[in-house]
Amino acid sequence: MTAAPLADFLDASIRSATPLLIAALGETIAERSGVINVGLEGAIIVGCLAGLATASTLGPAPALLAAAAAGVAITAVFALVAIGLVADQIITGTAITMLGLGITSTLYRVIYGDSGAALSAPTLGPIGIPLLKDLPILGRPLFQQPLPTYVAFLLVPTVWWWLYRTHAGLALRATGENPAAARAAGARPRRIQLWATLFGGACGGLAGGTLVLAQVGTFAEGMSAGRGFIAIAIVALGRWHPVGALMAALLFGMASALQFLGQALGLTIPYQIFLAIPYVLTLTALGIASGRYRAPAALGVRPNVAA
């Protein structure tokens, strides 16, 4: 194998991994607080449309913030019902995903007409890090990327530090394991869960914005294509740890990049196999690792309503 296809492969892996990593880091925080947000898919798709709609007037970088805001907005509905009204998180999340997919396809047609003509948004070009970008093989995949990729990689240590080295992070982890005990220790579980979930929504929206503004450059109905669900799988495979999420996101990124490599090398393996492998791996890993690592104890548990 020559260097060019390998660099291409790594480049494609990082590109596919970026939105997944951003969404998964947000979901890691939410799940560590005990909230599983299956509506992440909905946050991603509204992020996509918000990114497209604001890119031409605001420019692509501020449009990323608009995408994150849209993710927060739809996740606020989730938080209202699942945390505020203590409804079931899975059912609420499923509804939020349906809401996001429905509302974006409707708005897209209402705003841009019946034909749903492909609109292009200005995109964020790659930013090269001087010297490092010229490294052989790794230079381009790691140091010649658009802004969101760097944001994603900086988020990993930030989230880790916040989760494991701050008081707030400790309170959040305690809430995810045992909300009653956290409350007894002076934390405010519902408030913590609210902020954690909204942060997850912001990350979901940002992931959607990344997809449109740094990669595709346009919107298509349902373009989130299950990335929210993949991100939830990544959180589990990464064992609810930010560094784990990084590894798992790279694995999923590589799996979807393998199809390009396969084409470049002239292999005729159906792409569905590459797309299905990471899920099978994740399920296997979850089964094998179950004895040592597990989900936050209070994940998805609905507190007693009467209390």
Place this chain on the structure above:
Amino acid sequence: MTRTHAVTRPLLDLLLAGVLAVAVLSALLAISGYSVRDALSALWQGAFSSWSVIASGTLLRATPLLFTGLAVAVAFRAGILNIGAEGQLLLGATAATAMAIAVPASFGLIGTMLALCAGLIAGGAWAFVPALLKVRFGVLEVISTIMLNVVALNVTGLLVRGPLQEPTRTFPQSPLIEQALRLPRLMTGTRLHIGFALAVLLAIGMAWFLHATASGFRLRMTGANSRAASSAGGVDVTRVTVLAFVLSGALAGLGGAVEVTGVTYALYENLSPGYGFTAIAVALLARLNPIAAVGSAIVFGALEAGASAMQREAHVPAGMVGVVEACVILMLLASEWVGERLASTTSWNRGAPPRTPEPSSVSAAPTPPSP
């Protein structure tokens, strides 16, 4: 709960959901600048305007929703959050197609039944995987079923481009199932097939199973409180969980088999426009009651059939129905909260016993066994 209450409550829920859906839809239409009158009239035309429209539109769309709605309801009743009905349905459809292609057309109805059995078994087998992961390794079924949905979609995508592809090898779909192997029609002159009757019979059977058999009682007990069921009730919770999960998957798989042999006559990737997810709304609206699920499947079936007509006649994006469905689910969840609040503040002075939070068995996601 009195007997009349048990009958009128689900009916009122359905009516309320129908009214809510129309109200939300009207608001959305008005906001987006469509003619509410034209759009709603198209919806009515597409869902209820004549017996043949009801049969070929509403009831036809309600059929897969009823199969998957029952699948979700029985799982939720057992405390299992199976959101993998989509994948189970798809694999059921795939297995049924494979069987229908393999058997000669001369088999006739026996061939059809073999195809349905294949779908049933495939759906059940696919649900056995998350069931095993749950009871053996404590993997949350929410996470595993989400992932298995994607795997199922890719398996189907692979097969319709490989071994199950139609003979000209142009389109990613299976060859058409022979006329003799298709499900017979229920009403002549309409597209409604006997799969609908089968689904209704299954709903009745499920209600009987849940409320009149010891196994059904054990299933409900496990869902209500698995620890109590195991310690005080002597229920083998692991066994009940696996069997309920497999039963749920089998129902969804049968739904997929019925869809290919009764409606599409061929397998392709986008066979299901999210039946497995709408099923959650169906089950929830029915408050996990199998008989009420028939009604709620028809409500959502009407909405989806009407949406196609709205898109055709009034150019209203079909995605709007997804928004309506989502709003209905969210409002039902909110109304449940209001109901619980009212019950907890008024029950003491009326002397009524506190409401048993039956559907909330869903919410207490079973925690994985500690290592």
